Amino acid sequence: MKTDFESIHTAQQADSLVRAQLVELLEGGFAPNVILLREFDYRKAGIILDGLHFSAWILLGHIRARQQTLLSFMKHPEQNVDVWPDAHWPENHTPESEQEWHQAIDSYAQELNEMISLVKNPATDLFAVQPNGKTLSWAAMTTLHHTGYHIGQLKTIGRQLGVW
Template sequence: MESINTAQQIDSLVRAQLVELLEGGFAPNVILLREFDYQKAGVILAGLHFSAWVLLGHIWARQQTLLQFMRHPEQDTDVWPDAHWPENHQPQSEQEWNAAIDAYAHELEEMISLVKDPATELFKVQPNGKTLSWAAMTTLHHTGYHIGQLKTIGRQLGVW
């Protein structure tokens, strides 16, 4: 009986840690995005090929791909297609910037709900050889990398 409780405790612990990291850990992704001044979201600093707006679009597109896999793991097996980099480098309005953040946040919450749900088989190997825990970890790793870039851009532009 003790090993069942231990397995359940480990499962709960892993799920809680994945949720914490998906939210951004010590640098909450959605909060950082909402703090970013949309008027500076289209600035491309010297030496870079992207703006904060492009980063948001890229992060969101990758998250959508991985969330789609988590929703339908046996149908949506292409989890790492070519990277999507938006062509336009700036939002057309504050409303567009905020709507993109809202959509990203909504889909992030859906992914978090899947991770939290004990019925979600996080560690079952899917037909493509991946697991749903892999998709969640890939999302947090990819997002964390680019959120770091966004934070650096923001510091250079005086956002923080």
């Protein structure tokens, strides 16, 4: 039979493990998202391949919009009840400049780091059910799942365009 100390210690270990795994996956796991985005040639970021309705630039804008919504929920859960509004798909399919492409990636990375800081912080209760029935861990997992899906699309587009 475990003592109270052993139970608390085990719970703290589990909490630390979950936080570390969430951070690893938010960063992109074995294929870090920010590195992949920085490798993408901005001159090809506006190309829409036959059969698709998006370019790499549109995907980046869509990823950021969803991440911003979920980050806002994580920062102020009581004020952000609608965490899954209609998907935002940018109308312009091409960055205006290399600078705009890199600024968007920098903003994505900064927002991602904010989310990671919240996940890493032991004072953040990842599992408290919020007024909308969601948890902060749900928001982090939704972010990594959504981003991973679209990063896979971006990687496929890049391969078709000769980026990699």
